[in-house]
Structures are given as structure tokens and as C-alpha cells.
Amino acid sequence: MNKNIFAVSNNCKAVLVEIAAALERLLNENGEDHTIFIDKMGLTQEERQAIKNLLGTGDVRIHFEGTAEPAEWLESGIAGVWFGVYYDPNRRPLLETIEICRFPQVAAAQKSDISAARERLKTNL
Template identity: 40%
Template sequence: MLMNAIPILKEILQALKDLYEKGEEHVIYINKLPITPEDRELLLDVLGEGQVKITYSSKTQPAEWKETGIFGVWIGIIKNRDDKPVLETIEITYFPKLASAQKEDVQESIKYLEEKISEIETKLKEEEKNV
């Protein structure tokens, strides 16, 4: 029995329009909605499959995002340590936010690269002295 597939599809359509016209992104938390197996089947059938898949390999919270056949619509699944889904989303965005680099991670990368470059420069200077 279909309960929420059509309203969810309409929400996706409006969110796509908002993304295109206003740049606004939207997230639908699927596992927080009462959807039947028939709803899920219809949603997956209408949305189809895209060509991009993003996998976040983490021991504590592995995640996966798949682009649907509708550009700008992504299905995301975040799992727990036991590989069981804890959060399922439909993200209407150009690129899933949770899959993108986080500001703290970029800051950590800056520190790492600064240290590595400094180490290499120091090593090169030492080698030049010994030549």
C-alpha cells in the first residue's frame, strides 16, 4: 500500500526547483518517515540509478551516497559499527554535504602539508650542505 511515495516525490520536485532557482539544498530523512515497502519500491523506481557512488570508509560510521537517475538527487545511507543503517536520506544538492570535506579536516590537512613541506625543505638544505 502506498502511503507517502507521492508526497515525497512532490517534495523532491519542489526541492529541485528551489536548488535550481535559489541554490537551496534540502534533506529528507527517509528512516524518520512512515514509508511502506511499496513506497520505497516506487521511490527507487522513479528516481532510478545514476552513475556516481561515493563511499566513506570508516570503522565507526561508514556511509554511502548514490546519485539517482535524477541529477541533483542523492540517496545516502549512514551505518553503525555493525553495518546496520542508522540514517537514510534523500539529499537534493549538487554534491552531498556529508560526503564533502569538513572544515576541521581541511585545517588538519593544511597543518600536515606545512609540516611535510618543511621537512622536505630542511632535508634538501642539509643535502646541499653535504655536497
């Protein structure tokens, strides 16, 4: 990290330390994912914004529209760290996360969906 971390609150530092530790675990052989429920931590809006500013913004945005509870993820400027927002059917935010993973698992194709799609494809061939 850079010197800017020392200009933020202790709460921000704690979240950043948790992210760094989660990145270490992600790099391990088992590649353990980790989710921080950022809106449930008692951080101020300014602290949440400071964390976003420090992590930066990447190039990938994922929109998940296929359910009654859509979600979206924005890659941070740190590989393996994603900002997530889960919405209710009226598009109001329900949950905000920071997900440390290679790819947000909710957005990944699920085994049951792949199986059903394979069967549809076979039927159409």
C-alpha cells in the same frame, strides 16, 4: 515526471512532489539543500522501492568510511537527488535519506579537515 507517477501511492506522490520542490529551491540563487528522512515517513518497503525505481540510478556512488558511523550515497537518475544510508559501527543501517543537493555535504571536505591537512602538508615540505 512521466505517467508512471499516477500508478504509485499518494505517499509516493507526496515524496516526489517534495523532491521536485526541493530541486526548485536548489536551483535558486542560494542553492538550498534539503534532506528527506525516508525511513521515518511511515512508507512501506514497496513504496520506498517504487520511489527508487521512479528516480532511477545514476553513475556516482560515494563511500564515507572515515568515521565510527560510515555512510554511502548513490546518485539517483535525477541530477541533484541522492539516496543516502548512514550506518552504525557494525554496518547496520541507522538512517536512510533522499538528499537534494549538488553533493552530499557529509562527504565533502570539512574546513577543519582541510586546515589540518594543509598544516601536515606544510610540515612535510
